[in-house]
Amino acid sequence: MAMRAATTVVAATPRGLRGLFSTLTSTSPFVPPPMTQVDKPSPAEPSTNLFVSGLNKRTTTDGLKEAFSKFGEVLNAKVVTDRASGYSKGFGFVRYATLEEAAAGIKGMDGQFLDGWVIFAEYARPRPLPGSPPPGNNGSPYGRQ
């Protein structure tokens, strides 16, 4: 009786691929969202300057002012239009007299309809005043050190 041979033939699993897959699955192929931002999406700081978007392209400065004047005293309103063609860009700015009026205007006009379009009102970003130092080489250590 000598019928024994090739007892260990199987077990030829390519562990090279396994190792690769292990590494791949180890690096999270789905990248679970850490949700590190849940209380940050603040539009801007409170200001009397309001940024209104979602305006109808034919809404004008007067219409914007008229709409926001119902929630406060609008000192100035401005719908941004392209001076090259004169068409509205679909957003504008509204300046209230006080911060509370601005807040009232936002809470009162944000999400409302104007000229058939849902408009969004929020605090406008601080804009560099006309007269601020223009971006020059102030900060580039070129020349000499």
Next chain:
DNA sequence: ACTGAGCGA
């Protein structure tokens, strides 16, 4: 042409 998530002459 104004047709869209956008921050001004």
